[in-house]
Amino acid sequence: MATASAVSTNTPMTSEEKKVIFASSLGTVFEWYDFYLYGTLAAIIGKQFFTPLDPASRDIFSLLAFAAGFLVRPFGALVFGRLGDMIGRKYTFLVTILIMGLSTFLVGVLPTFESIGWAAPIILIGLRMLQGLALGGEYGGAATYVAEHAPHGKRGAFTAWIQTTATLGLFLSILVIVGTRTVVGEAEFAKWGWRIPFVVSVLLLAISVWIRLSMNESPAFQKMKAEGKTSKAPLSESFGQWKNLKIVILALVGLTMGQAVVWYTGQFYALFFLTGPLKVDGNTANIMIAIALAIGTPFFILFGSLSDKIGRKPIIMAGCLIAALTYMPLFGALTKAANPDLAAAQTTSKVVVTADPAECSFQFNPTGTAKFTSSCDVAKQALAAGSVSYDTVDAPGSTAKITIGDKTIDAYSAKDPAAKDKEAAFKKDLAAALKEHGYPTGKADETKMNKPMMVLILVVLVIYVTMVYGPIAAMLVEMFPTRIRYTSMSLPYHIGNGWFGGLLPATAVAIVAQTGNMYNGLWYPIIFAAITFVVGMLFVKETKDVNIYAAD
Incomplete structure (x- = not known):
């Protein structure tokens, strides 16, 4: 891809650019909010929909149902990526958010196993797959749309706002869950209150659709369409030609695979580790994760902006390496801080x-x-x-x-x-x-917790996430030409995040169940982050100075 000429990066952001970032980011916050609800409430949902199973299998199976949404994300990337490259970014946005929002609302009103038997988990898994399919088309569109509006020299900073949306979506879901639990009480929340966060998402859907209807098509796509250079077969161009396919493979193994496992370890698995092996009360764990996210989220913008100056690759590779080297001691320290009796x-x-x-x-x-x-x-x-x-x-x-x-x-x-x-x-x-011999038999004793240390460790884990995730949208956009960008970048992103990342919780739990050591699940993210570091350092090229308006 051609290298862009130098352009001043000191001009202030225009009102139109602010609108593009706001509209893309806010809509994506709502989509991620919907998707995260299931992950946060997996234990309760397991009891409601997988009632006949023993507790250990129920937990793993509910996580696998959660993972089902991630497994279909690459197929969503293919379907909606193709549409985005052929008919435009804006209209694809509308379809994905409608599917996502309606599927989430239906989970909130779905009868449980006690009411309709095995039909309940089957329908639940079907809705999870629809959500994953829609999300598979969402991220590539948002990243492409914002990057194609951003001036050269600011793509990292602009697209980093999208990267905050995943964390902010989790943050918002935690706030709604904690608020609902506080209002209705823990017992009622476990019976029926868990449905409220799913049902109220229909309001978020309405706001998101209204915002996205006001958006204009991206200038890069409009220019390409006016010149008659749109791809008529983006799938075959992206994956049927070796010159593009090899970049897709490198984007997966040398970037998104490691980014995904670091992301899911720093947020989802950290939460599961607190509430599971460390026996921290769910409300306490959610609040601490929320505090860590609030402190750590600005680092997405910091690392995205820094990547405009020093490059995307050094920051992402450093995040993978540091995470792989420090996960074991960090989670050991988290045990000492959260449940000192157990440690x-x-x-x-x-x-x-x-x-x-x-x-x-x-x-x-x-x-x-x-x-x-x-x-x-x-x-x-x-x-x-x-x-x-x-x-x-x-x-x-x-x-x-x-x-x-x-x-x-x-x-x-x-x-x-x-x-x-x-x-x-x-x-x-x-x-x-x-x-x-001092092993605690109930919940972790809150009076013995070192809560400041717990928050500090969680913030460090979130900062690792911001290092690998903040610059990656800009880098993926810059790796592919405009005519096949939506399709080409979406697939490696969603295989990395949907398969390697989405399967992390269930796989880590299965590893722990088999080996008996509660830390052994960490070998999953450590190994894949290390592989990405090696492949990325050897084979992935820096992209910050390329011309993303080149159609070919």
């Missing part, structure tokens, strides 16, 4: 499961029909239910036992004729041993 117990009294590896199952039960009956499974299920991390020692041919400090508790097989009697003794002995 102390893990240090002084490690838990070890000694068992025959042949009888240890992978405890994922999406259908609710599998029975985990061996002594190894019984031992691991009991520890997982208490969010207790453990190491495993192989002992072929033996009955499983749990060692906690100087205490040893023998497990049992659920098929044993005396299993019922042994179960009661096992649970009693395990609870006593855990308590004796």
Whole structure:
């Protein structure tokens, strides 16, 4: 792509440019708000729609239903990217937001499993997929639209405003959820109050549609259309020609894959880690995440603007590298700050499961029909239910036992004729041993939390997100020519964020369930962020000075 000539970047933003950024960003805030509601309320939704499953499988399956929306995002990128490159950016915006908003509203009025049985989760997954399909066409359009309005030398700063919308959408959803919980109470919220944030999104939909109807088509697309250079087959041009396909692959592996796992770790997984393994009260965890987001969000603009001066690549690569190197110590520090009793117990009294590896199952039960009956499974299920991390020692041919400090508790097989009697003794002995060695049995004690340190760690995680996410919209736009830009940039972005990022929570939970160590789920983002750093440093070129008005 051609390099642009130098243009002064000191001119103030015009009223039209402000309107473009506001309209694109605000509409996208509402879309992300809709999408995040499910992620934040996944545990409650799991109880409502996957009622027959055991608790562990219910959690994983509700996260997989959440991930279903992400899995279809690349297909939305193909469908709406093609439309955006052929008929324009503005009208594609309207279609995506209508599908997204209506699907979200319907989740709020959908009957639960108790009312309509298995039809409830099936319809829920269908609505999640519609939301994901619409969102697959949303981001590429917003990024392309704003970048094509931005003057050369300010694309990073302009598109960084879009990058704030994902975080602001999560922030807004947390505020609505916390407000609703406070008004109706925790018990009523779990019964029916969770529906309110979904239902009120119809108001946000109306505002978003009204705003987007007032927008004009992007000047780059208008110029290309006037010159008769629009693509008649953007899919085949983007992915059927090696010169473009290789850039799509590099954009995925060398940019968006690492960006996605850093993004989801810093926001979604951090929230899950607090409320799950660390047993922090949901309201407290949501408030702390909201504070961290409020403090960290301006860094999107900072890093986006900085990328106009020093380049996009150095900032994104630095974010991936620092995240990969520091996740383990940061989450360890978060444990000490949020649940010091748990951290102390893990240090002084490690838990070890000694068992025959042949009888240890992978405890994922999406259908609710599998029975985990061996002594190894019984031992691991009991520890997982208490969010207790453990190491495993192989002992072929033996009955499983749990060692906690100087205490040893023998497990049992659920098929044993005396299993019922042994179960009661096992649970009693395990609870006593855990308590004796300092393992907390209930929610984390708020009086012992180091809340300033918790917020500081969460802010650091959010800053990592801003480093990888702030400059990436401008970089993706600059990697592809105008005629196929919407299509070409949308696919790698949504495979990266939809598949590698969207599958992070469920995959990390499954890794933890299998290995027993609550930190092992972090290897997922660490490995993919490291791969992106290596590939990006070796093969991805800097883009900040290219001419994005070039059609070819």
